[in-house]
Amino acid sequence: MKKNIYEKEAQIFKALSNPVRLEIIDFLADGERCVCEIVENLNYEQPHISKSLLKLKEAGLIKDRRDGLNVYYSLKISCLREFFNCLNNILDADNSDKYC
Amino acid sequence: MKKNIYEKEAQIFKALSNPVRLEIIDFLADGERCVCEIVENLNYEQPHISKSLLKLKEAGLIKDRRDGLNVYYSLKISCLREFFNCLNNILDADNSDKYC
DNA sequence: TTAATATATTCCAATTATGGCATATGTGAA
């Protein structure tokens, strides 16, 4: 059933529809980071970051790995770059007829 | 300011984070359609469709054109295909380590 | 065991999204 696919896709987009979570994804673009590094660099409350990471993980966008006290997160998909390049085209060319 | 970009990107993802709106986008992939065609084919209430179209339009994802009584909508971006190809990879390979 | 540190979870109030129904607006024909 196709409706089911739309539901799942919507879930993924929902995970991406928050500025803090997008900032986290951007930060992870350079490679694996532990939660403490994310908290330090992005300047949000640690529980806020942890909850954001959970949502991204549930959507299948990131993965985690524990090493001692630390939990390291990294991007699970690489095509996100294309996503965002396209997005930026949209944002840049707001008046154009058709972009990308 | 970069935070602003995350806000705008999040807005676009929010517009995409609903199954009905995704179904509409899919339907528009074949080309321009009037509201009545969308209502007939997708089987949702007309006000529901109209409101969904408004959200997509506000996000800059579709555009509209009136011709007499009808209003025709069409996709404003073409890279959405790549978006969804990537998405499908994510959905298909839920257990894989890294996709796309 | 206890303590210290890193991370996750729970609870909550405020905000925002959802979709149904009624109604308003816009356009063309008579």
Add this chain to the structure above:
DNA sequence: TTCACATATGCCATAATTGGAATATATTAA
């Protein structure tokens, strides 16, 4: 003008999301 049709908007109750504060859990060291 009035009517019929296509589309848009407003109102509303319900549901989901948000982020803060407190607390819980997990891991390691001592």
